Amino acid sequence: MSETKVIIMDRDETSRVILKDYLSEIEGVQLAAEFVEYDMAFDYAAKNECIAVIDISDNELKAIEVISELNKVNKSAKIVAISNKTSTETIIKTMRAGAKEFITKPITKTQFSDTVRELSNSPQTNSGDNSCKIISTFSNKGGIGKTSIAVNLAVEIAEMTKEKTALLDLNLQLGDVSTFLDLTPSFDVCYVVNNLANIDNTNITNALTRYKNTSLYVIADPINIEQSKEITAEQIKALIFELKKTFSYIIIDVGTNIDAKTTTALDMSDVILLTAIVNLPAVRNIQRCMNLFKKLNYPQEKIKLVLNRYMENEEIKTSDIEEAVHGKVFWKIPNNYLTMMSAINKGVPVSAVSPDANISVNFRDFASKITDYLITQNIKNNSNSGFVL
Ligand SMILES: Nc1ncnc2c1ncn2[C@@H]1O[C@H](COP(=O)(O)OP(=O)(O)OP(=O)(O)O)[C@@H](O)[C@H]1O
Ligand SMILES: [Mg+2]
Numbered sequence: 603m604s605e606t607k608v609i610i611m612d613r614d615e616t617s618r619v620i621l622k623d624y625l626s627e628i629e630g631v632q633l634a635a636e637f638v639e640y641d642m643a644f645d646y647a648a649k650n651e652c653i654a655v656i657d658i659s660d661n662e663l664k665a666i667e668v669i670s671e672l673n674k675v676n677k678s679a680k681i682v683a684i685s686n687k688t689s690t691e692t693i694i695k696t697m698r699a700g701a702k703e704f705i706t707k708p709i710t711k712t713q714f715s716d717t718v719r720e721l722s723n724s725p726q727t728n729s730g731d732n733s734c735k736i737i738s739t740f741s742n743k744g745g746i747g748k749t750s751i752a753v754n755l756a757v758e759i760a761e762m763t764k765e766k767t768a769l770l771d772l773n774l775q776l777g778d779v780s781t782f783l784d785l786t787p788s789f790d791v792c793y794v795v796n797n798l799a800n801i802d803n804t805n806i807t808n809a810l811t812r813y814k815n816t817s818l819y820v821i822a823d824p825i826n827i828e829q830s831k832e833i834t835a836e837q838i839k840a841l842i843f844e845l846k847k848t849f850s851y852i853i854i855d856v857g858t859n860i861d862a863k864t865t866t867a868l869d870m871s872d873v874i875l876l877t878a879i880v881n882l883p884a885v886r887n888i889q890r891c892m893n894l895f896k897k898l899n900y901p902q903e904k905i906k907l908v909l910n911r912y913m914e915n916e917e918i919k920t921s922d923i924e925e926a927v928h929g930k931v932f933w934k935i936p937n938n939y940l941t942m943m944s945a946i947n948k949g950v951p952v953s954a955v956s957p958d959a960n961i962s963v964n965f966r967d968f969a970s971k972i973t974d975y976l977i978t979q980n981i982k983n984n985s986n987s988g989f990v991l
Contacts, residue, residue, distance in 0.1 A: 611643035673700025758969035765850035777823020784949025
């Protein structure tokens with residue numbers, strides 16, 4: 603078996619000597635090159651399959667730019683960012699740019715060896731690893747705004763991160779994601795699940811519907827309602843698993859029916875946006891959903907309460923809701939019927955109708971908050987990172 607190539611880009615000679623020493627004791631890897639200039643490290647890593655260890659402390663801005671570019675031109679390069687001065691903001695920016703790991707200096711031998719070993723063994727694509735994040739919008743009540751949120755959030759996440767983002771419509775009988783984005787899909791979810799064996803991760807995007815010239819791809823609701831009844835929870839699971847290999851984010855507009863397909867999608871989600879509007883029945887509904895999630899053994903942090911169509915002078919206060927449901931409100935989306943309706947009628951996201959409207963700004967901020975949250979969670983869950991946020 604050939605050895606995994608590792609390059610080190612670090613201006614500090616002592617640091618390079620230490621890392622090279624650590625590297626020499628790891629089986630199956632070899633130092634391919636060492637650099638003191640970001641551009642030279644980029645030139646090498648852009649053309650070669652390797653683990654690129656990049657010290658970002660020297661010129662953070664430039665380093666993050668290089669990581670982002672590298673991540674675009676060579677997906678097989680596995681980037682490990684290292685730094686001696688770290689803020690949460692830097693870590694998030696670096697991970698968002700495409701670094702797989704972030705290690706704070708001084709780096710211990712165990713930290714470094716574990717990281718390199720793990721990356722050298724991991725396959726090139728995101729084969730079900732934790733680099734793909736799944737966000738579901740859910741409510742057991744209809745007409746709350748799940749589709750509006752899933753669509754606008756997906757567009758903003760794709761626009762902001764430029765990462766491949768999938769939007770999956772699981773309203774198998776009455777889906778309307780493709781209508782919200784004025785798309786005419788060539789293939790629907792039935793086609794994709796029934797042909798999954800013939801579609802591998804290199805061509806899955808061809809079977810999906812791209813939204814304009816963006817990195818967002820839609821898996822549309824079934825054209826034939828009858829066929830949709832035949833889709834099984836196992837097929838949904840296989841589809842999501844397959845999508846994880848190609849996409850960095852998957853946003854699922856989950857149906858209101860609580861059946862095996864719904865729970866499969868919810869089980870596989872990193873975050874469930876439990877959506878409600880502010881009124882008494884909605885509060886009761888949130889409680890019911892929370893109880894269900896408890897029975898399903900979902901950790902509390904997986905559930906994010908989102909209040910849609912929020913108005914500042916609501917009779918029921920946010921604090922009343924939080925008290926009643928024993929949970930925090932994660933996000934509030936303002937009520938803006940005109941902009942929302944105009945967007946739906948035109949088949950575009952709200953940002954295309956009115957980029958400065960409160961609701962458009964809100965969705966951009968929401969996309970930023972949720973992706974920051976997911977990146978932070980990823981880092982926290984990663985025992986190799988060696989720092990506390
Ligand atoms: N923040 C908002 N401000 C004003 N109107 C909104 C907002 N969010 C959604 N709406 C309106 O609420 C209606 C229902 O929205 P949407 O179709 O997204 O809900 P849903 O939960 O997906 O419904 P269903 O259960 O039927 O799938 C739409 O007419 C939409 O324009
Ligand atoms: Mg809907």
